[in-house]
Amino acid sequence: MRSFTILPLLCMCFVIIVDGRRGLFQSSLGNTFPNYPCQTDPSRSPFKLEPTYTMSPSANGQRICFTGAAIQRCPTEDPCCTQADFYKLELRVRPTCRRAIRSVTVNGLAAPTPTFEVYGLARDMALFKLPRLNLTTTNATGSKICITLRDPCPNLAALCPEGDGSCTYAIGQSTSPHKCCPTNKFGTVPPPPPPASAVAINPVPSKSLPLPTAAPRQTAVLARRSLANGPAPYTGTFPYVSACNQTTGLMPFRLAGSPVPSWTISGGNVYCFTLEAAPCADSTSPCCSSTLLRVDWWSYDTCRGSVRVYVDKVPYPVTWDQGGTFRLTKLNYSPDEVAAQPKQICIELRKDGPCDSIQKFCRLGSTGGCTYALYDGSQACCPTASTPALRR
Template structure:
């Protein structure tokens, strides 16, 4: 009895299923794509990979490729009327409009979704018909299908959503068939989705700090320790800004160039889009890095007098704009009330100059430190002092209230083996001037010479030397006429 009941239910279920298929208009006669009786070989095939043209448009390239040893109608005479693609029934949504082109021109008839009449329940195809191709014009023909949604946003817009992949194939792989007008020939192709786009190219970017000496008798040069100091600060602040903006850096920023007049710190963002996340703060960063170079004393340091300082943030030299910002400053000498006489203080007026940084060494006494100033020769500018070749004396802008705290000068002209000690000589009361005199050196003696102030350790150099620069000293180099006195501000090395 149970067996009879089971058989009865099975027959009813089968009959019910057949009824659904019949009412759907699908016979289920052919369970596999292309869901009809036709010859699967022929003269036409599709390239194995689809081309993506953007805007949900996918293009299929037709090839005329007659199989070896095939001489029947499908290989030698058949035309190419339509393209059918095996698709998911869920894409067949009311109101969806598909469009197609053949070799760039609109297709004669818009493509449409259809239930496969001889296929199983819900088997669905997209059909592009009235192609009008044949053996003479089909090779290289391009059929493009543009997917879309209805007004409600429903529909399939990618091959991954659209196609029913062959067994074992990943999403996006499509089964397609090319039919002749009599539908006897349906050579099939398996076409793969377009390869994923390459990852965005990294955006190589550099922060450049450059110098242009426009009016400096002693051009300043970057040196390795200073390059590293600048680079460490730039890297820390730039990396922090990138992290705050969510910009991904794939090549860490590092010091790449350290020349006399150029420091470059370079790295790379993951993409142009990442670099542009810093676009809103790039000018501020450039200004910050400019201040790193020029703002040591709240103004240009004296060793940059006569220089233009430029900070630029630049990206690739191609069509992309990774990042672009620039800030610059022209540095000029500060006006000070020194020396206390009328003379030509212009650097380069005479063939002598002081190097921009002093050094220190132990003093003559355990209670003193020597601050040493070095001198060189330079080309002169045209003027009344250009032939002033005697290095007569050096005067310093000093705090005369601390005159007892200087223990004299240790001097060493070029060629001398040892230092010579001379007393400090002060100018008239109120002049705030201490002198290393007499010297009367020739150019050979002055070039490479050294003058060291011997100062009590109970005071700082900043207390003894006057002027706007912290731990800096102003000095003038006089010729015997006292009409020529190029002035220099000397500071400690940054």
């Protein structure tokens, strides 16, 4: 019989020494961006994009352009400062936006088609990689990187998970033993541009709804003229008809309480509001005795096709307008009618759509509250308010 020598099991242990500097490496296993180990600290790279971007109409969709910022100073002892180039741009996007980018150009010249990747522990994160941009410290400043967006994500608010027109990006280098991916953010809610021109979008950091304040005299005059000759220009805020009086409580109606999850009509997620009578903030205002023509909600363009509405459990037609404005119109409710019988307004969201919950449907609605505006027939009155957080 053969004899065997039992050798002790040897464990080879590796110690990973992590540099204490912020953002040296990210795990490729979690919900991080980018989804591979790399140096993310933007202060260690000479490259970044301007915090503003431009948008303009295109025959194939909405054209969004980013500008390379001036080369910034960085630690010269760091290889990500002295050895990296600007080879690719990565954008953190929604998983539903796989076919959103139609084309890419760099300084007016066509660039390769971007690649799309879904990742994350729940496969609920995604990114676009725009490769072969071939920018360096000698030509990155002022360079224009443009993408053309189309459905299902026709603008940056729909493309990026921030949902407000801003977006997180990373800059990747070509071949190098050092993994550098300086990560940063640009933009905020951008108003659509005038026809045939591009306009700069300046970030306005805000965690609350930018309700309009008193406008300069000239702006108000222009808005009133627009109402006489057609819709007022979109202002980047809600509601976009800026010439109306948006004082909360100005009309004798309100959406009471928070959206309440309710019965299912055809398999979707249903949330109901109660339209009820309410005291006016100014009883002497003509708005206090006006009829309710319509209700607008601040939503997203990508939610079109994902929603049905029922008033008192009867299907009701809906329309959409600029900036993701979702609308019920031709209501024609008098104050006495609503006081005698409040109306139940229910929104049903498709479970397989991009806006399957009220948190995703309502802009700035991460807690389940919704921003809305009530309009009278003349559109002179449009009191704006937000519902409380979702009740479960």
